[in-house]
Amino acid sequence: xxxxxxLNAQALHSALQLRNSHLWRGLEVSAGLIYTGDVxxxxxxxxGGFWAGGHVDGSYKELNHYIGYKNKHFxxxxxxxxxxxxxxxxxxxxxxxYSARETGRFWDLRSFYTISxxxxxxxxWNTVVFGRDRNSIDTExxxxxxxxxxxxxxKKENLEVRGRVGYGFALNNSNDEKNNFFAKEAxxxxxxxxxxxxxxxxxxxxxxxIWGMWNPVNNxxxxxxSVQAYSF
Numbered sequence: 001x002x003x004x005x006x007l008n009a010q011a012l013h014s015a016l017q018l019r020n021s022h023l024w025r026g027l028e029v030s031a032g033l034i035y036t037g038d039v040x041x042x043x044x045x046x047x048g049g050f051w052a053g054g055h056v057d058g059s060y061k062e063l064n065h066y067i068g069y070k071n072k073h074f075x076x077x078x079x080x081x082x083x084x085x086x087x088x089x090x091x092x093x094x095x096x097x098y099s100a101r102e103t104g105r106f107w108d109l110r111s112f113y114t115i116s117x118x119x120x121x122x123x124x125w126n127t128v129v130f131g132r133d134r135n136s137i138d139t140e141x142x143x144x145x146x147x148x149x150x151x152x153x154x155k156k157e158n159l160e161v162r163g164r165v166g167y168g169f170a171l172n173n174s175n176d177e178k179n180n181f182f183a184k185e186a187x188x189x190x191x192x193x194x195x196x197x198x199x200x201x202x203x204x205x206x207x208x209x210i211w212g213m214w215n216p217v218n219n220x221x222x223x224x225x226s227v228q229a230y231s232f
Contacts, residue, residue, distance in 0.1 A: 011042045013049075015231035021224045022053055022060070025126075025146050025166060025182045026189035026215040028222045029053075029083070030060035045069055051079075060085045063095075075112040081105060081131075090132050101138050106131025106181075122150040127171065128181050135175045143171035144181035148190065158198040166190035168217070187217040207231075 016037045022029040033056045040049025048067040054060055061084050068077035082105040084092040091097060091104035098105075107130040115121045127145045134141060148166035155161070169186035170179075183189040195210045211224040 012039070013042065013232060014039045016229040017226050018229060019224055019226040021222060023211060023213050023222055023224050025168065026213065026218065027182060028220075029062075030055050030085070032057065032059070034060065040066075045071055059087065073114045073116070075110075077110040079108040079110065081108055100130065100141070101134075103131050106133055120152055124148045124150070124166075133181045135173075135177055137175055140172060140174050142173060142177075142180060145169055145171055146182055146189075160196050162192075162194045162196075164190065164192040164194065166192075183215065183217040185217060189215050189217040191216065 014037070016035065019034045019036065021031040022034050022036065030053075034053060035056070036051070036053040038049060038051045040047050046067070046069055049065070051062075051064045051066065053062040062082065063084070064079055064081045066077055066079040068075060070076075082095060084095065084104070086092070088104065091102055094102070094104065097103045106128050108126060109129045110124070110126045112122055112124045115123070125145070125147050127143055128141075129143065130141065133144050146166055146168045148164055150162055150164040153161050153163050166189060167187065168180050168182035168189040170177075170181075173180070178185040180186065191214045193212045196207060197209075198205050198207045200206070207228040209224070209226040211226070212221070213224070214221045
């Protein structure tokens with residue numbers, strides 16, 4: 001189910017997915033029956049909205065808001081991310097606490113550049129610029145960074161296979177530390193193969209996905225299945 005709700009020169013969009021896990025930059029944030037939803041408003045080249053995720057048993061809870069700018073080949077976004085899962089080991093009870101030394105949230109600055117229509121290689125640079133990405137003595141930000149390249153290795157009709165390779169490191173790893181926000185040390189912390197296909201049932205378009213993700217640095221791997229319940 002596709003389309004948009006227009007508000008003068010604006011457009012409101014939303015989507016809901018069901019997954020067996022939530023994967024992100026080489027990490028499995030949560031496993032089990034997960035829902036993720038997005039609501040955002042577009043205005044010309046700018047947009048902003050909310051993203052939420054959760055486990056059906058309440059063990060994982062996340063609410064983020066973001067703003068972004070896009071043109072034909074370039075996208076830049078700033079995400080304010082807050083995971084308030086009950087079992088979190090950081091401050092997960094003060095949503096509006098923006099003190100750098102105390103907050104449980106972090107700001108993720110994201111950028112994506114597609115080389116061209118003929119060469120649809122997507123290069124991405126993402127840095128945690130504020131929040132709980134701190135050294136062990138809580139004196140400085142690490143500015144953990146994730147760079148990646150993603151390419152559609154196969155595409156036919158409503159089936160697409162994409163490959164992605166990502167490298168994580170810290171721009172400011174002080175206090176003789178090696179870890180960053182994404183892994184125990186710098187390295188290729190994500191190698192992904194992402195398969196997506198859409199089925200049409202009773203006139204409704206239902207996209208499904210399979211995502212295999214390997215993390216050589218942390219020595220683990222994950223497999224995610226997803227289905228999109230709706231989008232507009």
